[in-house]
Amino acid sequence: MTSHAVLSPEDLRIFLRVAELASFTEAAQRLGLPRATVSTAVRRLEERLGTRLLQRTTRRVQTTDDGRAFVERCQDVLADLDELRTLFQHQPQALTGRLRVDMPLAMARELVLPRLPEFLEQHPGLTVEIGSSDRRVDPVREGYDAVIRVGAVVAEQLVARPLGRFVMVNVASPGYVARHGEPRSLDELASHRLVHYQPNLGDRPVGFEYLGADGMTHGVEMAGVVTVNTTDAYVAACEAGLGIIQIPEASAREGVAAGRLVTLLPGFVPPPMPITLLLPHRRHLPRRVRAFADWVLALFEAQR
Numbered sequence: 411m412t413s414h415a416v417l418s419p420e421d422l423r424i425f426l427r428v429a430e431l432a433s434f435t436e437a438a439q440r441l442g443l444p445r446a447t448v449s450t451a452v453r454r455l456e457e458r459l460g461t462r463l464l465q466r467t468t469r470r471v472q473t474t475d476d477g478r479a480f481v482e483r484c485q486d487v488l489a490d491l492d493e494l495r496t497l498f499q500h501q502p503q504a505l506t507g508r509l510r511v512d513m514p515l516a517m518a519r520e521l522v523l524p525r526l527p528e529f530l531e532q533h534p535g536l537t538v539e540i541g542s543s544d545r546r547v548d549p550v551r552e553g554y555d556a557v558i559r560v561g562a563v564v565a566e567q568l569v570a571r572p573l574g575r576f577v578m579v580n581v582a583s584p585g586y587v588a589r590h591g592e593p594r595s596l597d598e599l600a601s602h603r604l605v606h607y608q609p610n611l612g613d614r615p616v617g618f619e620y621l622g623a624d625g626m627t628h629g630v631e632m633a634g635v636v637t638v639n640t641t642d643a644y645v646a647a648c649e650a651g652l653g654i655i656q657i658p659e660a661s662a663r664e665g666v667a668a669g670r671l672v673t674l675l676p677g678f679v680p681p682p683m684p685i686t687l688l689l690p691h692r693r694h695l696p697r698r699v700r701a702f703a704d705w706v707l708a709l710f711e712a713q714r
Contacts, residue, residue, distance in 0.1 A: 417458060419491055422484045424451040425463065429481050430553045432471045482550050482567075485690060492696045505698045506535035512549070513558035516641055516661055518542040521709065522558075529705050536698055544609055544640045549688060555699045557688040558706070560658075568688040571703065573710040575682035576658035580618075581671040585651040593654075593675060596620070596630055603653035604632035607644045611637065619656065620678035627681055656680050685710065 428437040428448060438445040456463050463477035473481065492507070513522060518540055530536060541547060541554070549557045550567050563570060593602050599618055606615035615637060618630040636652050638644050641661075648655040649670050656679070665671035687706055689695060695703075 417455065417487075418451075419488060421451040421455050422488060424448055425455055426481065426484050426488075426553050428452055428464065428471065429473050429477060434471060481553070485550070485553065492698075504535045505533040505701055507696070507698050508537050508539060509556070509698055509702055510539045510541070510554045511556045511558070511702070512541035512543075512547045512554050514544065514560055514641065515542040517558060517560070520660075521713070522706075525709055529702070533698070533701060546609070549690060555690070555696075556702060556706070559686050559688060560683050562684070563686050563688065567691050569691055571687040571689070571707065573685040573687050573707065574714060575684050576660060577682050578656055578680040579659045579662050579676075580654055580656050580674045580679060581648060581662050581666065582654045582674055583649050583651045583670065584672055586648075586653065587672060587674075589651070592672075596675075596678060599630055599632055602632065604634045605644060605647045605653040605655045606634045606637040607639070607641070607655070608637050609639050611639050618654070619680040620675075621681040658683065 424437065424441065424443070424447075427441055428434055431437050431440065434445055434448050434452075438448045441448065452464060459476075459480070461476045462474050463480055465472050465474050465477075519542075522540070526538065530538070546559070547554060547557060549555075557568075558573070560576060590602055591598075593599050604615075604618055608615055615634065616629065618632050619627055620630075622628045632654075634653055636647050638647055641657075644655055645657065645661070645665070647653065649665065654674060662671055662673070666673060687703060689699065689703060
């Protein structure tokens with residue numbers, strides 16, 4: 411890059427949206443800009459940087475190796491610019507801008523969304539985009555400000571803040587128990603079925619897991635006639651009588667109270683699943699991200 415080349419923050423934001431959506435057309439629609447403007451902004455960046463950021467084909471757009479590295483730097487630069495705008499103000503301005511967060515669907519539906527109006531009443535200048543699927547997003551590459559994950563995490567490029575743990579239970583439908591009986595020991599699981607949950611269909615199912623007296627997690631291989639890759643389908647398959655599942659007690663509570671589910675083998679449950687808030691590893695997080703992180707931490711603290 412030549413010394414006189416200036417990178418426009420607007421061009422950076424346009425590039426990030428194209429990289430996130432893997433589409434010039436969709437990025438233009440989301441940004442409310444002509445497609446030609448979006449294409450020109452990316453081309454201008456590439457010319458000034460002297461490298462190809464996006465690989466374009468007739469069917470898809472994807473980031474190059476340089477493009478993936480540039481995504482992270484763009485996020486850092488734009489975050490720093492947001493901070494600089496209010497650096498010398500005695501009274502910080504109201505929070506504005508967009509928050510992009512991702513979390514499991516059940517968590518969004520049952521905990522975060524019901525309380526989100528309170529957060530937005532405090533910060534009416536913010537807009538929030540919530541992704542909620544069982545797919546594990548890449549926060550850095552896909553441009554998320556915060557991600558809530560359940561289970562073990564690998565967060566080499568992220569700041570991890572513990573939110574708590576989900577106590578686990580084993581459940582089945584009353585209809586399943588009526589047909590197959592209630593297992594009362596691990597040995598009896600040999601004659602039972604498990605609904606297998608596998609985010610990546612085709613991978614080997616984990617089986618029935620439980621925390622042993624030695625403090626280690628043990629597994630029992632079990633037969634099953636159905637494998638699903640979303641938590642909603644997992645619970646629905648159980649309620650349909652297709653087998654036993656292992657889920658957080660909080661997720662089973664309503665079904666148990668309504669009589670759609672019954673708990674099994676209380677002495678052989680999986681270890682609690684950690685809940686973690688993941689944030690980009692930046693020197694200066696935008697104030698809106700810090701505010702959301704503090705709110706989420708308080709939200710989970712109130713649930714304990």
